[in-house]
Every structure is written in structure tokens, then in C-alpha cells.
Amino acid sequence: MQQVINWFFRTNTDSARDTAKDRMRNMLTHDRLELPAGRLESLEEELIAVVSRYFELDKDTTKFDLEHYERRASLVANFRLLRSKC
Amino acid sequence: MSGRVIVITSGKGGVGKTTASANLGVALANTGASVCLVDMDIGLRNLDILMGLENRVVYNLVDVIEERCKLRQALVKDKRLPNLSLLPAAQTRDKTAVNSDQMKVLCTELKSIFDFVLVDSPAGIESGFQNAVAGAEEAIVITTPEMSAVRDADRIIGLLEARKDEITQYRLVINRLRPNMVKNSDMMSVEDVLEILSVKLLGVVPEDEEIIISTNKGEPVSGTENVRSGLAYRNIARRIRGEDVPLMDLDALNGTWMTRLVKFFNPSVRV
Numbered sequence: 001m002q003q004v005i006n007w008f009f010r011t012n013t014d015s016a017r018d019t020a021k022d023r024m025r026n027m028l029t030h031d032r033l034e035l036p037a038g039r040l041e042s043l044e045e046e047l048i049a050v051v052s053r054y055f056e057l058d059k060d061t062t063k064f065d066l067e068h069y070e071r072r073a074s075l076v077a078n079f080r081l082l083r084s085k086c
Numbered sequence: 087m088s089g090r091v092i093v094i095t096s097g098k099g100g101v102g103k104t105t106a107s108a109n110l111g112v113a114l115a116n117t118g119a120s121v122c123l124v125d126m127d128i129g130l131r132n133l134d135i136l137m138g139l140e141n142r143v144v145y146n147l148v149d150v151i152e153e154r155c156k157l158r159q160a161l162v163k164d165k166r167l168p169n170l171s172l173l174p175a176a177q178t179r180d181k182t183a184v185n186s187d188q189m190k191v192l193c194t195e196l197k198s199i200f201d202f203v204l205v206d207s208p209a210g211i212e213s214g215f216q217n218a219v220a221g222a223e224e225a226i227v228i229t230t231p232e233m234s235a236v237r238d239a240d241r242i243i244g245l246l247e248a249r250k251d252e253i254t255q256y257r258l259v260i261n262r263l264r265p266n267m268v269k270n271s272d273m274m275s276v277e278d279v280l281e282i283l284s285v286k287l288l289g290v291v292p293e294d295e296e297i298i299i300s301t302n303k304g305e306p307v308s309g310t311e312n313v314r315s316g317l318a319y320r321n322i323a324r325r326i327r328g329e330d331v332p333l334m335d336l337d338a339l340n341g342t343w344m345t346r347l348v349k350f351f352n353p354s355v356r357v
């Protein structure tokens with residue numbers, strides 16, 4: 001019964017289609033930029049460290065997103081600033 | 087006269103380049119244009135089989151390039167369509183038998199004779215691909231909606247972008263779409279693939295057993311009425327000729343209740 005209910009309410013969020021789409025996006029971003037795995041993550045760490053020298057940050061809302069326009073990706077960083085460290 | 091040289095390419099092997107070449111050749115010829123199919127998969131000759139012309143091949147592309155025969159002698163006329171010819175690949179040579187400059191010269195000669203020159207490219211991104219695109223001004227990239235094929239298509243698109251001066255336009259054909267699987271969210275849809283690759287769509291061809299049957303007969307499906315995949319290739323041929331042909335039978339191809347609803351309220355929307 002549970003299975004029937006699950007099937008009936010099957011959301012699209014974890015469908016094979018969506019997983020494939022997310023993996024594809026990520027893969028192609030790396031392919032196009034010739035970006036090795038983990039490189040983006042280390043950039044993000046460094047950026048946080050730099051901004052943290054100037055500001056106290058709300059770590060929970062710090063966000064990095066890749067936005068795609070045509071065949072190019074933009075890295076969008078969002079830092080919630082709490083107060084200046086001077 | 088100057089015809090259009092269009093290369094049919096893919097990155098990943100086995101996604102349907104040769105099938106598309108044969109079918110678009112027949113479909114374009116059926117619109118009245120003169121067409122030459124060029125098999126650039128040197129060493130792995132296939133196009134003659136799909137066209138049912140394997141018994142008529144005397145000379146091949148490498149013979150022409152190495153001047154063992156005249157171009158006219160190597161061209162094999164289609165059985166049914168007098169305005170459709172095939173320039174076969176050599177079966178016993180390899181890709182290194184031809185270079186890009188020779189290919190450019192050959193394509194220049196071919197486009198002075200034919201309205202359309204369709205070049206069937208080998209899989210991959212190496213010399214075989216480089217030679218196949220050498221004389222072309224347009225490209226058709228074929229992919230299936232599978233991740234590995236889409237990834238390789240992206241690589242090819244990157245290479246075509248880098249040749250912007252020569253390749254003035256390229257468009258995507260999504261082959262072997264299984265509408266039911268898309269409907270169940272089991273595989274990527276046409277929109278998903280287009281969004282990921284950010285490329286213009288030329289057409290969608292469904293998965294169709296008729297393609298295998300027609301290959302065995304040596305008669306491309308686009309020459310047969312009432313075959314879904316055949317209609318898809320005919321539509322693509324009309325789009326190549328500049329006609330604005332809507333995507334066929336969207337409900338069956340790509341339909342979810344959502345897209346049907348959108349279409350119901352606004353039939354002009356191409357979902």
C-alpha cells in the first residue's frame with residue numbers, strides 16, 4: 001500500500017530525469033571550463049576566508065551558485081555581512 | 087551553382103549519423119533538390135548498405151582524391167531517385183588516406199554540381215571528424231537523450247563553435263527519443279537536452295523499429311509513408327530547406343498532461 005501511495009505521489013524531484021539533468025549540468029560546466037573536480041570548492045573556501053578577513057559572515061546563508069547563460073557559466077557568490085572587522 | 091555542404095556529426099558513436107544521412111538524403115531528394123551523400127567514415131563503409139547500393143560501388147572517395155578515377159565515375163546513383171547520388175568511402179583504407187585540404191577541394195567540386203552535399207562523419211573528435219567538417223559550412227549534430235551522448239555532443243559543439251568562421255550554423259537532432267520514458271520522468275526530455283546544450287533544435291526522431299527493418303531492406307524510412315521516424319526525417323529535410331515545420335505529434339513524442347494543457351489553451355505555443 002505504501003508503495004502504491006509513493007507511486008501515486010511520486011514527485012519529480014528525484015526522478016532519473018532530474019538526476020540526469022543535474023549531473024549533466026555539473027559535468028558540462030567542468031568539461032567546458034576544463035575544470036578539475038574539487039577546484040571550485042577550494043575557490044569557495046578561499047573566497048570565504050578573504051571576505052572573513054573584512055567581515056563577520058553569516059555562514060549559514062553564504063551561498064555559491066553557478067548560473068548558466070548560453071554556453072557560459074557565471075559564478076555567483078552571496079555573502080550575508082554581519083559586521084565589519086576593522 | 088553553389089550548393090550547401092552539411093556535415094552530420096556526433097561525438098559518440100552509434101547514435102544515428104549514418105541513418106540520418108541516408109534518410110535526409112532521400113527526403114531532400116524527394117523535395118526535388120539534387121543531393122550527394124558523402125561517406126567520410128573511411129575504413130568503416132556503411133552508407134552504401136543503408137542505401138541498398140553496396141553492389142554498385144566501383145570506385146570510392148579515396149580513389150577520387152588520389153586521382154585513380156574521375157568524380158563522376160565514383161558517384162553511385164540511387165536506385166529510385168535519379169537526383170540522389172552516393173560517394174562511397176573506401177573500405178580498406180584508413181582515415182589518414184585523406185587530409186582536410188583535399189576534402190575542401192572535393193567539397194567545392196561537389197557543391198558546384200549538387201544542391202546539397204551531406205557528409206556522414208565518423209564518430210570521435212580526431213582526424214576523421216576534422217576531415218569531415220573541413221569542407222562544410224553547416225553542421226547537424228546528432229545525439230540520443232542519454233548522458234554520455236549529450237556530453238560528447240557538447241564537445242562537438244565546442245569544436246564547431248571554435249570554427250565559427252567556416253561553420254556558419256549548426257543545429258541539433260535528438261534521435262531515439264522514447265516518449266513514454268520521458269513521460270514517466272525516466273529520461274531527459276527534448277527541452278532538458280536543449281537547455282543543457284543551449285543549441286538550436288533541428289528535429290526529433292523517435293525510437294522506431296522500422297529503422298532496423300528499413301536498414302535490412304536498404305530503403306531508408308523517409309521514403310516510406312506512414313512511418314513515424316520517416317515523417318520525422320522528412321520534416322527535418324523541410325526545415326533544412328527553410329520551411330517552418332512544427333515539431334510532429336508533440337503529445338505522443340513529448341507529452342505530459344502539462345504540455346497538453348498549455349497547447350490546449352494556446353495552440354501556437356511550441357512546447
Ligand SMILES: Nc1ncnc2c1ncn2[C@@H]1O[C@H](COP(=O)(O)OP(=O)(O)OP(=O)(O)O)[C@@H](O)[C@H]1O
Pocket residue numbers: 096098099100101102103104105106127132207208209261262263291292293294295297298301315
Ligand atoms: N531512431 C532510431 N530508432 C531505432 N534504431 C535506430 C534509430 N536510429 C538509429 N538506429 C540504429 O542504431 C544503430 C546505429 O545507427 P548508425 O549506424 O546510423 O549510427 P552512427 O552514428 O552512424 O554510428 P557510427 O558512429 O558507428 O558511424 C543502427 O543499428 C541503427 O539501425
Ligand SMILES: [Mg+2]
Pocket residue numbers: 103104105127132206207208
Ligand atoms: Mg556511421
